[in-house]
Structures are given as structure tokens and as C-alpha cells.
Amino acid sequence: MSRFNTRTARPNATSPVTTTGERTVTFEGATGHVRDAKSELFLLAVANMVGTDTFYEKAGDRDDRYEQLVRQLAVDDPQWTAGLLGWLRTEGNLRTAALVGAAEFVKARLAAVARGDLAPDAQAASRLGGGFNRTVISSVLRRADEPGELLAYWTSRYGRAIPKPVKRGIEDAIGRLYTERALLKYDTAGYGFRFGDVVELVHPAPAKVWQGDLFRHAIDRRHGRDAAIPESLQTLHARAHLAAMPVAERRKLLTGAAAQSALRDAAMTWEALAGWLQGPMDATAWEAVIPSMGYMALLRNLRNFDEAGVSDETAAAVAARLSDPEEVVRSRQFPFRFLAAYKHVPSLRWGHPLEKALGSSLVNVPALRGRTLVLVDRSGSMFGGISERTQLNRADSAAIFGTAVALAAEEADLVEFGTGSRPVPLRRGESMLRVLAKFGEMGGTNTADAVRQHFRGHDRVLIVTDEQAHYSYYGDPTEQVPATVPVYTWNLAGYRAGHGPSGQQNRHTFGGLTDAAFRMAPLLEAGRTAAWPWKS
Template sequence: MSRFNTRTARPAVKSPVTTTGETTRTYEGATGHVRDARSELFLLAVSHFLAGTFYEKADERDDRFERLVRQLALEDPAWTASLLGWLRGEGNMRSAALVGAAEFVKARLDAEKASTDTNWNVPGNAPWANRAVIASVLQRADEPGELLGYWTSKYGRKLPKPVKRGIADAVQRLYNERSLLKYDTDSKGYRFGDVLNLVHASPADDKPWQGDLFKHALDRRHGSDEEIPARLSTLLAREQLTSTPVDQRRQVLADHAELLHRAGMTWEALAGWLQGPMDAEAWTAIIPSMGVMALARNLRNFDEAGVSDAVAAQVAARFADAEQVARSRMFPFRWWAAYKHAPSLRWVHALEQALNHSLVNVPRLGGRTLILVDRSPSMFPGYGFSTPNKSDIPLAEQAAVFGAALAVRAEAPTLVEFGMRSQRVDVPRGGSVLRLIEKFGRIDGTDIPSAVKAHFDGHDRVVVVTDEQTRPGWFPSNARSWGGMPETQIDDLVPKSVPVFMWNMAGYRAGAAPSGGGNRHAFGGLTDHAFRVVPLLERGRDARWPWEK
């Protein structure tokens, strides 16, 4: 009888989110598996919107994030620097990346000051590394001011040299006429001119116009009436629009709509310039200049203003363009939110296409796949603060987007929504992801083991999309005992030969199962890299951190 060359034999593979073997308790009382510091920081970072969640207050969550960054900035600076750069890049997480970079540099500067080791500045600890980390997380022109706001509010106005130089590097890359018009506003504590004064950025050698731009930014910050330099054509076009009498602006809009684009006019700026309602004519004029994300967020406004079907078709065509959707860097759940808030049906097909483009790397899994989607109270707003950044897209809906997309693409899916109880969700062949998401409800409690026990039936894999804060699962088995009652875990219910993939949506400290090997893996984030890991591991290849090639 063969012991090793069996049908279920597979190469042993590893994934980067790893548990240590130490256990604790989940917030709902089940055995929780403690992750190493890198794994804990990664999962927290990709789900960290600087807001509270059901089980953690915002300040507690922030403190844990900052503590982990500072710890790993000293223990593993190269890994942490790579995480922060990826987080703001492919990960598309803005605030967490900025806070992480600031705390990374502060921890290393403090340690250097306290150290008596003359070899502190070895590769990986060199001062240029701090500067590079700061520059790497600044990817939008308002972010140098954001980072200064964070640093000075916490550590005072004195800026260390690496912070100054990293911000100056980003300023050279990011400051242009359109960004000045969009982000240099009175609502900001640090205007472009303030940033320039503090970091002393020099114009980039390959941008001869940037010296004029910097001078103008300083002039406008200090209320100077200096004329706009001739090389700054976009600013001159905006000045032309601004100088137009209010009673003549509607006529300019009708006769010279192309001037709006030349003047770098956003829809928000147009609304203020008109000093009147954004009617169909105004939207029709500005829509060609709007980005894809701005279009998706204004579908209700377009309908309420009564834009024509021809204009709506232009918008829909941009949503259907895979390249434009990719450039927008919109998370998949943003397209669900646009669909949810769009009043008319004329946007539905285009939004379905856009969502599919954003989910292009969700794998098409062969065989039978059990997909469990957490619909417990901790995944919804109202019970806590599980809504990122106070938006209207709770973790439950983000989980449903991924679960539905995975199910629609799978060869033989069993899609289940669960809390303390669970039920199957019918997946029509070739159906709509958006319509499938609408079928999900809300269920009290969280019990992953019970859902697995009820629905696992020889599947080829199990995928659980959850915050992992499960109850123990009170089902008799040969499982270990807790509190006088039997505690069932996934390993008691799913053979070790069947992979279990846990998608962590909230980044809490304790996981619901071991991970990192043995066909038990945990992941976080809804990025392209996250979508690729399941087939990678099933092909017998180790999964790496997303920034590792």
C-alpha cells in the first residue's frame, strides 16, 4: 500500500503571513493564533484606515500600528521600508503609509541618537534609507503637506534632515500647475508655499518651469500681487476664467467649454466658479475633464441634473475601458458603492464591466470550492466602526464583493454567508457579480467552525473571507476542550490535504487558524497580488510578500 505517492500528495508550500505557535483568544473567545510581528503589521496595514473597528477603538488601533512599525523599523528596516513603499503604491493605502513612514524614521533617529554603536549607519540603517522611505510614500501633491501636518502635530516643528530631504524629493516630482490649483487651498494648514519654506526644495533639472511655479506658490501664500509667469499657461487660463464677471460665466461655459480643461478646472472648482447649480449643461462641459473615480462618485448628481443619454454613454465607455479602470486604482468595492448609489439603470452594465476589470486577477478556480463570507455584526457599521474612514462601504460589503467574484469565476462554487448560523447563496452560471452581492444579508454572531461543519463536503479548497474573530464552535468532536465544552477548530473539520485560505478583513492580532504552511494560509488586502496567491500555492509554489519578485 502506497503511503506517500497518493492522489492527495502535494508539494509543501509556504506563505508569508505566519503564526508563531503561540495561542491566545479571539475577541469572541475561541482559540486565537498569534502571528509574528511582520505578519501582524502587514494584515493591520492593508486594513488600516485610521479608524476604529468593532473590537478596537481608533486610538488603540493606531497605537498598535505605530508600535509595530517602530519595532520593525529597528528589527527589519529593509522589509519595513519595502512594506511602506508597496502600501502606498500597489496597496493604494494613503494615510497608513504616511503615518508608517513618519514613525519608521522617528524610531530609527531615536535609536541612532541613543546608540553608542559607531557602526549604526550600516547598509539598511544609512540616513539615505530614511529619506527614501519618506519620498516613497508621497504619491500625490497634497501628501507632503499631510506628512508635515502629522509630524509637526506629534513631534514639533523641528524637522530632521531625512524628513526634509524626502519631502523635497517628492515635491520635485509632484508639484505642477494642476496640482497647485487642486490642492493649494485655504483649507490646508500647510500650503504649497509653507512646504517649500520648510523643506527648501529646489526645482527639478528637467522641469525648467518649476522654478516659476515655486516662486508663484510662495507669492500666493504670502498674498503677493505678482503677475503669473508666462510659462505657467494653465494658471493663466484659470486667471482668465476667474476674472470673467459672474453674470457672463454661463455664456463662457456654453461657448468655450474647452477652456475648462486648459485651466485645470475640476468639477468642485467649476461649481464654485459658476456660483450657481451644477445643471446638465455644467456637468456636460466638465465630464470630459473628470477622472474615472470622480465620475463614479457623481452618478447620482448626473441623474439628478438630467444629463443626456449621449453624455451618459461617454461616461459608460470610460468605465468599460480596462486601462482607464486600472489607472484609476479604485478598489473593487468602490464600484459596488457606485452601483449601490446610482439612481438609474443606465449605468448598471458599465459598472459591472468596471467591477470585472478591477477584479481581473481573481482566480478561476477548478474543482469544488467552498467560499464562506462573514456577515456578522462586527463586519457592519452601526455596531462599531467597521466602515473604513467613515465611508459607506462596511467590511461586510467588501467581503461580499470578493466572495461573489470568486464564486462567479469558480468551476463548482458553494457560496455561503455565515454568522452564528449559515446559509447557501445561489450562484447562477454566468451571473452578475453586482446582483449576487445584493443577495447577501446580515447574520448575528460569528462562528467559523460551525459554518465549515455545516457546508464542507469533500471540497477541493475552503476560502473564508472574515475578520477572524470567531466563537469556538460548540460541536462534539475529538477537539480540545475549553471552558468545559468541546471547542471545534477548522483543523478538526477539514483534512490537512485540503487547503484553507483565510482572507483577513480587519487586521486583528489573533487569527482563527494557524497559517504560513501545512495547507493553512492567511492573507490580507484586496489587491492584485492577494488575488493571485491561491492558484500560486496550489501549483506548489511558495507565496512571497507582494513586493518580492
């Protein structure tokens, strides 16, 4: 009998999130598996809403762990860390973690230069503001308020002396980000670093002639100088024209045929319009500004549209945008945002568009062949808020991802677990939002028992969890499955300890709040090595 050349033999594909072989304990005292520094940082980065407590970690402890890992790897492997931070801000769509990471990256490398720990060529590049430092700063600045945000973080931590690489990286970003519309939207008195402050600190070279006028105007505006708006800045002139209108006449403008173009030409956001009207946002106001609203603004205001009584015609136009697959992908919304919107709207007219949008946000869901067991963690620790600004939690994200895999699979068993476990009924073609309503809360975290109870010769197992099993529950959940069957753990919390080994031998861990991890499973099952989601 052949020992190795069997029907179930597969190549030993590897994945990037790897354990070291060392053991530790989970926060609940069960046996845990230690990951290497890159794996720990990646899983933490893609789940970390900076300044936010999780069930097991206080915000300060979590942020300290993140910063220490960034600083370590900024010196040990700057190319990998730079790739992570740039990807985190773009595809990962995590703003604050990327900004903090970039600042700590530069600080660590400058400190290493001062200690003489970097090679001579790396030292020279750092002193000149080149190399990785400048590039990393620029790569994480993607919105016009972010240069000021990064400066606020740096000065609050390290004082007002801004290193040259930070200034030059911000200068690179300003050329892309500072526009008239950005000034009107983000240059407000509520910020400590306004556009004019950033320009005066960084002294950027304007990318175009009009941008030089914009820089000068931003400085005048910051210092309260009553200077005329340069003629090249037509959007600012349009806004000034609206601001000069008597308050009593403003609502009349919204009933005219030119209302939409007037608001668009003046870059009037819905927030600015509400302040300009100095009164309620009624249906007429919403219908005038809706055509120029961005995707996220539409998604967050569906309840307001219903309460104001916008027309069915306008609602149909909003629904068409919400459900447009290209708009969804371009918006880079987290899948849980669509569930949040669905939970908060009073009208049924948004249900189908949100269902379609949720599906489009999960573009990477593979149609897995054979039989798939999907286990969704609904223990108490999964119900901590993802951030202070959303009422959703990791349990809901786990349900979304698990349901998406189950609905797309050729044949799937969907199970929720905690202290106990139970199947979640699923019918072919069923609405994902309806399936999500079937999930409940399940107490503790007995992952191993859930696997034992429900594994019946499946071709693969997917566990969506925070990996924090209790000490009283027996076993590594991945050991409950034959070694020839892939077990994929999707970590949504980024805690240090894993519940099983990962990186090879059919045991793999993914992470994050987007569906990017879905890309890895088909690669691994084809016997191909899965890499980090950026070029490193």
C-alpha cells in the same frame, strides 16, 4: 502500503503570513493564534483606515498598535518594512496608513541612532539623510497634497524640528508632484501646510525652470503677495482669465464650442467649476466639465449626473470610461467603490458599466479548478464601516471577494455565515451585483460550524472573515477540513488573533481590501512558495 508517496501528496508550500504556535484569544474569547510581528503588521496595514474605529478596536488603540509594529520592524528589518510602506501606498492604495508608517519608520530609526542601537554604517547613513529614511519618505508621497499632510502629521506629533531625511525625501517627491495643475487643485486655504510652506521648509531644487517659477509663485500666493504670475505658468494664466470674468457671463461660456477646452486649459475641476459659477451645477455645467474629470470623480458623481439630467450621449461617454478595463486598473479603485456607486445611483443606465468595472477591478481572480467552498462572514462585527467617508463595510467587501471567486471557479458553493449559515444561490454567468443583493446579516461568528455544515469533499476552502469567533462556538475552523485540503483565510480586519494556524501545511492567510491576495492561491496549489507582494 506507501505512507508518504500517495496520490494526494503535495509539496509543503509556504506563505508569508505565519503564526508562531502560541495561543491567545479572539475579542469574543475563542481560541486564537498569534502571528509573528511581520504578519500582524501586514494584515493590520492593509486593512487600517487610520483614525477609524472598528467593531472591536477603538481608533486610538488600533493606530497605536500599528505605529508600535512599524517602529519595531523599522529597526529589526528596515528593508522589509520599507518595501511594505512603498507597496502600501502604490498597489495597496492606502494613503494615510502609508504616510503615518513612513513618519514612524524614520522616527524609530533616528531614535535608534541616538541610543546607539544601529550599526555604525547604518548610523552614518541616517545622519546623512540617506539609507532607508529618505527613500521611504519619498516612496509614500504620490499626490501633491501629501508632502503637506506628512509635515502636518510630523509636527503635530514631534514638533517643528524636521529631520534632514524627512526634508530630503519630501524634496525628492516635490520634483515629481508640484505642477501648476496640482497647485490649483490642492493649494487651498483649508490646509495648514500649503505649497509655499512646504517649499520654504524644504528648500527644494527645481526639476525644471518653470518649476522654480512655480515655487516662487507658491510662496507669494501663501503670503498674500500681489505678484504677477510668471509667464512660464500658462495654466495659472488661463485660470486667472476665467476668474476675471464677470459672474453674469460665466454660465454663457459653458454653452460655447470652446467651453471644454477652456475648462481643460485652466485645469478646472468640477469642484472649482461649481464655485466659479456661484450657482447650481446643471446639465450644461456637468457636460462641459465631464470630459476633463478623473475616473474617481466620475464614479462619485453618477447620482449628480442623473439629478442634473445630463444627456444620454454624455452618459454613454461616461459609461464607456467607467467600463474601460485599462481605465479601471489605472484608477486603482477598491472593488467596494463600484458597489457603493451602484447602491447610490437612481438610474439603471449605470448598472452594466459598473458591473464591467467591478469585474475589471478584480483582475487577479483565478479560475480555480475542481470544487471550491467559499464562506463569507456576515456576522455583526463585519458590518462596521471601513471608513467614515463610505457607507460600505467589511461584510460587503467579503461578499464581493467571495462572489468573485465563486463565479470564476469551475464549480463553487457560495455560503454566508454568522451564528448560522446558508447557501447563496448562484447561477453560471449571473451578474455579480445581483448576487451581492442576495446576502444578508447573520448575527454571531460560528465559523467552525459553517465549515462542518457545508464541507463536502471540496478541493479547497476559502473563508473571507475578520476571524473573531465567539468562545461558545466550538473548534478551529481549519481543523474541520482534512489536512490535505487547502484552507485559505482572507482576513479583512487585521485584528491580532487569527482563527487558525497559517503559513504552511495547506493553511494560509491573506489580507487586504484589494484582490491582490488572489495571486497567491494558484502559486500555493502548484506547490510554489508565495512571497510578500513586493521585493523584500
